[in-house]
Amino acid sequence: MTTTTHLAHPEELLALDPQAQLPLDLESELLDTPALLVDLHVLERNIASMADFATRRGMALRPHAKSHKSTFIADLQLAAGATGLCLATVGEAEVMWRHGVRDLLLAYPVFGEAKLRRLAPLVDAGALTVVADSIDVARGYSRIATSVGRELPVLIEIDSGMHRAGVLPELAGALAAEVDRLPGLRVRGILTHAGQAHQAVDQQGIEQVARDEVRAMQRAREGLEAHGLQVDVVSAGSTVTTPYLSADDGITEVRPGTYVFNDLRTLGRYACTPDQLALSMLATVVSRAPGRATLNAGSKSITTARTDQHGHGHLVNRPGSGFRQVSEEHAVLGLAAEDEDLRLGERVRILPIHSCVWMDLQREVYGTRNGQIVQRIRVDAMRRSL
Known part of the structure; x- marks a missing residue:
């Protein structure tokens, strides 16, 4: 048996x-x-505190949801005043879109037809903004936008010192003008991530990274405007550098992520x-x-x-x-x-x-x-x- x-x-x-x-x-x-x-008490307090900070500094808050990957926590952030969410991957964006979030920024250059096809429903729904640091990436976005007959907002990614992705500030205007001419695309502004702040040795060094971040974005904005483009979005700020930014710097939105939980890295970077x-x-x-x-x-x-x-x-x-x-x-x-x-x-x-x-x-x-x-x-x- x-x-x-x-x-x-x-x-x-x-x-x-x-x-x-x-x-x-x-x-x-x-x-x-x-x-x-x-x-949960600490989580809720962290969410409320960052939302209040962004409001006081005159900046929109778009939390980076890769830090929690949870629709429950995303709802808490949106209820506290976040204007939308930032995501790192197509898969994360799909999850949040299916949950009903309709203002998503995919802060990663998407390359390759397999991923681009998956973005088509989000583009068709008008729920997505994408980033590009090359014309080749932008051409892929253009194909998807024209295939669904919708205009797709694009932010030009700026290298503000991390040297991971992005164009140098002085090259941003020419690239943005070229991207903006592609069918179905509209350049709305610029984006950066100053992740090198984690390498700073003290609080003064972190503040210096934040000031470098601001200056890079100011130069990039001037480049876009010199090419006749309107800059509606200047997106910057991680959990570590956001405390040093404000609308007075020309920053329109910040994208901290780790702040919802914090960790020993943010503790060591004076961010919590x-x-x-x-x-x-x-x-x-x-x-x-x-x-x-x-x-x-x-x-x-x-x-x-x-x-x-x-x-x-x-x-x-x-x-x-x-x-x-x-x-x-x-x-x-x-x-x-x-x-x-x-x-x-x-x-x-x-x-x-x-x-x-x-x-x-x-x-x-x-x-x-x-x-x-x-x-x-x-x-x-x-x-x-x-």
Whole structure:
């Protein structure tokens, strides 16, 4: 006689039992680990604070949704005053469009027919703005726009010092004029990302990056205007540089993303305070030895990202202990003497180095209030790298 065992499909394997009733204590056996926790009070406060800041500085707020990939969190941002969303991939844009968001900026040059075809419904709905830093990328947009008979807004991406993508400010005007002449396209302005702010050694250095960002955009704007183009949008500002920008600089919108959660990188870049850290990974001690503890949250949960100050992460309330190594399913801690009381099976919380990547590894995360899980939050655009 053969016995058939019915195993759960991978998409059903969640840290929190689907039948669990909320609210639920973090120590409940219905919650497995590793599990990513979101402090909802901190999340909501971060969203409100950034929206208020942008309003006071006279700038529109267009959050970068790649940081959370969640329609639930996107709705919170839009309700707080965000004018629309910024996305990193076609897949992320599709998820937010299907959810009903109708003001999307895809801040990545889209090249190749497979991706362009997927953008056609969003273009046809008038829901999308795209970016270009070359005429070849823009020609692809033109084909899609003309095929659906809609005008597609384009922003010219400016290299303000990161040297990852974008044209130099002095070349922006000529490119913009060429793009604007293509059928179906209308250049509405310029966009940049000063990601090099993460390499600055101190707060003064970060402010200097922000001023360089402003000057680059001012030069680019002058170039577009010299070619007879109207500049409606000057889009800049990450979580790190936004605090140094305002409408007085000519910036019309900012696109911070990490601010919703923050992480140890933004903490180290003076962009948040410890009470603004909303994410933590709940993990279990699965092995112990003198001076060592091993957790069940490895690179498939917390990534291998690191900083010189925090290594691969930071243990909440155990500042003397740190990560020695991270492999796929293991994180090995070197324990300080005061943490030798850590027991096999005990649960600990880890603060993230890079919260955006953590979210991309989760199908579902768990909103908490007062130490209890009160909300399931789907990561709708998880692993949407295409």
